[in-house]
Amino acid sequence: MLRKSHKIKFIFLFYWILLLYILSALIWWYVALSRQNDQMTSYKIALLKNDSSFEKGYNSIIEDKKRKTAQYIGEGSIFLLLITVGAIFLFKAIHKQLRISKQQQDFMIAITHELKTPIAVTKLNLETLQRRKLDELQEKKLISNSIEENNRMNDLCSNLLLSSQMEGDGYQIIFEKFNFTDLVRNCVDDFSKRFPQKNILLVDHEESFINGDIFLIKIVVNNLIDNSVKYTPKESDVKLSVFKHRDKIELHVADRGPGISDKDKREVFKKFYRTDSTKKTKGTGLGLFLVEKIIKLHKGIVYIRDNPPAGANFVIQLKRID
Numbered sequence: 001m002l003r004k005s006h007k008i009k010f011i012f013l014f015y016w017i018l019l020l021y022i023l024s025a026l027i028w029w030y031v032a033l034s035r036q037n038d039q040m041t042s043y044k045i046a047l048l049k050n051d052s053s054f055e056k057g058y059n060s061i062i063e064d065k066k067r068k069t070a071q072y073i074g075e076g077s078i079f080l081l082l083i084t085v086g087a088i089f090l091f092k093a094i095h096k097q098l099r100i101s102k103q104q105q106d107f108m109i110a111i112t113h114e115l116k117t118p119i120a121v122t123k124l125n126l127e128t129l130q131r132r133k134l135d136e137l138q139e140k141k142l143i144s145n146s147i148e149e150n151n152r153m154n155d156l157c158s159n160l161l162l163s164s165q166m167e168g169d170g171y172q173i174i175f176e177k178f179n180f181t182d183l184v185r186n187c188v189d190d191f192s193k194r195f196p197q198k199n200i201l202l203v204d205h206e207e208s209f210i211n212g213d214i215f216l217i218k219i220v221v222n223n224l225i226d227n228s229v230k231y232t233p234k235e236s237d238v239k240l241s242v243f244k245h246r247d248k249i250e251l252h253v254a255d256r257g258p259g260i261s262d263k264d265k266r267e268v269f270k271k272f273y274r275t276d277s278t279k280k281t282k283g284t285g286l287g288l289f290l291v292e293k294i295i296k297l298h299k300g301i302v303y304i305r306d307n308p309p310a311g312a313n314f315v316i317q318l319k320r321i322d
Helices: 002-047 054-131 136-167 180-194 214-231 287-297
Strands: 176-179 199-205 209-212 237-245 248-254 301-306 312-319
Touching: 002 054, 054 136, 136 214, 136 287, 176 180, 180 199, 180 214, 180 237, 180 248, 209 214, 209 312, 214 237, 214 248, 214 287, 214 312, 287 301, 287 312
Parallel strands: 199 237
Antiparallel strands: 176 209, 237 248, 248 312, 301 312
């Protein structure tokens, strides 16, 4: 991956050198042709000095000079336009590759850390249980911690697999009618058990049904809750609300984390993207990418609001059928 990044940077440097050379050659070409045109004009005028029709010939020579100058400018402008369009297109393509390369490097670092941490924690807990005789409360704590780490690794693997399947059109969506509010309630209960130190609350809810893929919608809700849990301080709440809005059902997931800047509100849904304030926190940049992709497949929308005085409020809208 590192060699690929260096290679792309070398291509980027070569691109700028080549572009400067082409522009310099274009300018030199125009200057050389203009000088040649001036010289030929002067030579033709010199030949006319002893000609009785000097004025008529002079006007013809000047017109010819202007025509050739216009020709050079026209051809040069078209050539410059083609070079500019090609240069912009190539610049964007190379810049995109550099950005993707950087994101992939960050992703590989994050994914390695995300996989190694639960494995190391689970191994340590099991070795402790094997080698030491602990009281029942300590054993339960170690087992609970191991299960939590295992669940986190399972969620990560599910996101990786689903991301690959959806990008390759390998996932077959199954639409069916189900109670959306019940699904959210179950997700909240599950996270409350996994993170008893966090306050995850379903504060407002209206019963409503939607037509969708239960597995995918559950991933959406889980990813949004998981995202909010990661960035919310222990003493603060993660609040979920489900309510009807015209022919839509809305889910709000509000946290008290660092919040998301206006610039990043759209960027965070891109694959592997992580804001500067979240790079030190566990994550791969796949969760919100999958959220938007799944919601779009269900003809819904997802967006982010501020949650004054601090934090973010993720909102999804889906069509309800009740």
